[in-house]
Amino acid sequence: MTAAAHETHEFRTEVQKLLHIITHSLYTNREIFLRELVSNASDALDKLRFFQSRGDAVTAPDLPLDITITVDKDARILRIADTGVGMTRQELIDNLGTIARSGSERFMTEHGLNNGAKAEGSDTVEAAEGEAASPSAPGAPTDAASIIGRFGVGFYSVFMVADKVRVTSRSCQPGAIAHVWESDGSGSFSVAEVEAEGDAHAPARGTVIEAHIKEDAAEFLERHRLEAIVRTHSNFLPFPIMVEGERVNTTPALWREPKFSVTPQQYEDFYKYLTFDSGAPLETIHVSVDAPVQFTALMFVPPRGQELFGMGRDRWGLDLYVRRVLIQRENKDLLPEYLSFVKGVVDTEDLPLNISRETLQENVVIRKIGQTVTKQVLGHLEKLSASDADRYAEFWRGHGKVFKLGHTDWANREKFAGLLRCNTSHHDDAKGLSSLDDYIGRAREGQKDIWYISAPNREAARLNPHLEIFRKKGLEVLFLYEPIDEFVMDALGSYKDFALKAVEHADAATLDAFPTVEERKEPEPLAESDSPAFDALLARMKELLGDKVTEVRVSHRLSDSPACLVSPDGSVTSSMEKLLKVMQRDETIPKKVLEVNRDHPILRNLLRIHKADPADPMVESATLQLFEASLLLEGYLADPHALVGRLYGLLEQAGGWYAEVKKL
Known part of the structure; x- marks a missing residue:
């Protein structure tokens, strides 16, 4: 290629307007720019590995496949370099000169790696840094399917923190010459050839991005800040990421590994890394799904749950990745709330995004993943309950309170009900x-x-x-x-x-209809002649209680207790009624039916007293005592003073009668 003069080009789209949207609307925090640039570098390395795997000749074949991040604080320059496929002069113009052009998408199409499966909306958000004109060769293997970039916008997020960007790139094609692309993002860019001895930062292969950091973005010149961003968003990318000479991404993406190759200790270590727990998980769920959507997931059930309404109750959800790149922490659409105790990650190949990774474009895909993940978790719990009752009991005691929230999951109603304890x-x-x-x-x-x-x-x-x-x-x-x-x-x-x-x-x-199984001495039945008298007693009790009850009647459910309260319509239980009243801030006592056990000694004695003198004070005292004792059992007695005072009076009378009977 002959040496090219310094050229200035206008962006092919309304760059000023689009850059304003990208830098001010699409990204909610500025650190995302580094995730985008690192992802693009990973794309470029993936593509180079793809070419090498099929035997293509590349320049500088012995260069290690890595990403390096360095800082020049004095010059306020942040450099992100990779040893990937790099770009030719024309690719720099085509890929960095046009917003929303994705060389990764074109790469996938040209090499038959889309398989038509992503037509539904597979635009993820990557810049065109890793865009390359590939050496031609038939029979391309499919391991390039991990390439992330497909929409060519993420690169421009760098202008959120930089007032000038310089991209120096050398294509992996043998004999390629390095070129430099430069722009301040205002509406034009320049491209020039770089002589080998003319630029100390010209790569032997790959791309170097120099971002001239703005005054208000000085934090991105600090090593600890850069390391934190990489660990947060790009920790599981398959290539070494070096920050100031030290590798940052040292934790492997275990969910991408076959289950049979991962040891229990590795699972435990990853669980501790993910949750900061000091112990091992109770259960590990590692799944790889190809339909209805493609994703892998590594999830854990902690041995202990958190309080239903305690601190951090809203901190739940699975971490969502797209091809090892973190898209969102604690995504709450991947699991229903009643499974919020599950911790883990989901990594998908099929997730459509809009031009920002932070805003999901096609929620239908997330819903499909969520439905499948939910079924996988419930299926695992079903197997656990069937194979190890004691271990499942441990799970239930730790997470049962939260799990009960699943009563609204109609789609999994039978599975949910079968797992209740x-x-x-x-x-x-x-x-x-x-x-x-x-x-x-x-x-x-x-x-x-x-x-x-x-x-x-x-x-x-x-x-x-x-x-x-x-x-x-x-x-x-x-x-x-x-x-x-x-x-x-x-x-x-x-x-x-x-x-x-x-x-x-x-x-x-x-x-x-069921035969009696409890052997007990049955009381003498009430004499037929006493039935009208007992009806009169019931009427007297209703008169004494007035509108505190709707009715006083004989009970057919009591055998040991003298009385109880029953809802008149039978539609709501007393405990549910109390809950509803609390929710409605209703402190009134509901009117219920007082049922009495006419075979109980208290009622038989009360009948005798009433037959002798319906106006006897003991009838009133006993009636009120039975009613308020029933209220107490139901949880409705707000003021027990009258009950206690009456009880003391009865004890005083009973003590006197007892002393007379015993002739003490």
Whole structure:
């Protein structure tokens, strides 16, 4: 090539306008420019390796494939150099003189590496630094598919921090001459030939970018700042990245490696690097997917969860990479919130972007990846629950509270329901856990319902009056201890032909169909002649309670307790009703039905007193005591002073009667 004179060219597009958009709109923070330039350098090295792999002759074949970043603080120059394919004079004009021209895209097309699969919108954001006229050779291998650049815009992000940019490049073609491209980004650029002895920074092969840093961007002349940017955005690129002579990217991209070649220790080390945890992960999920979208993912389940509403609760999501280049940390579209305990990375080949890596262009691709990742995680948990119940129980105790948020994931409803765990009346203590399938396996013959009860703890659940008939009939009940649990049950509604029902809504006729399994001494039935008298007692109790209750009636669910409160319409459980009232800031006490156990000694004695004298003060005192004690069990008694005062009075009377009976 004959020596070319210094030439000045106008940009082929409305550069001033486009550069303004690029430098002020597309990128939300200026450090992104270094990610773009390093990615372009990686492109150039990928292309050179592609040519070498098929036996093409290249200039300076013994040069190492690396990227170097150096700083001249006095001259305020930042240099990014690579030993990749470089560019000819015409390629400098074509690729750096036109916004949105991507040599990487053209490279992929010319060598048949697109396979027509990316036509849906495969524009990622790389500059044209690595654009090269390739030595021609048939039968190109496909390992150049890792080339990132496809849209030729990222290079111009350098003008966010530089007022002048000088690009010196020598093509990998044997005998190529170096040329320099220079511009201040205002509307024109110049290209000139560089004699071998005329520029100390002319590369033997590849490209050197010299960015003359603006006064307000001096931070990008600091070594520690450059190292931090590389580690954040480009840490997993396959080529060494040297900052002031020291390699920065030393952590391998394990997710790109075949699973069989990665050791447990490597997984543990990467987990610690990613999460800053001091221990090993509970579970490791390493997947490679080709359809419906192509991606690899390396995910971990930590041994411990974080508080549902604690500090850092919003810090979740998978790190999103495109061909080893970080696009976004903690992307929340790749996993639903109920799997937010999962930590890891996703690296895709198919992600369409607009002309900034920071703004995703085609959310449909992200949705497809997210759907697939979710299924992969749930599938792994299913295998774990089937193969190692103790390890799954450890997972549940660490992450069960967050996992329950999945009750709104209709697409994975059956998988979600199968992974739920609850303590039940079947267990000996509060540590026991059962799945819904375990419950169904223990169900009584003819049972078509899964029963549950909400309570703050196991003891409260066991002592709840509504549980008495289930204990009597030998029917297992799920114990729900968390406020979200009832929302989960309501959302599911049923599981494998079994309806999920609260014990409060149990139908007496349905339960009577099951034989009694609890042996106990039954009280003498109420005499037929006493039935009208008991009805009169119920009427008197309703009169005394007034509009505090909607009705006082005989209970068919109680065996040990004297009374309980029941919702009149049976539509909402008491615990759900309390939650709704808290959400609505409603402090009123709901009007309910008071059910009484007419076989209980308290009611039999009260009947005797009422028959003797309906106006006896003991009838009123006992009625109020039963009502307020039931309110207390339901969690609605705001002021217990009257209850306690009345209780002391009854104890005083009972103590006197006891002393008289015992003749003390």
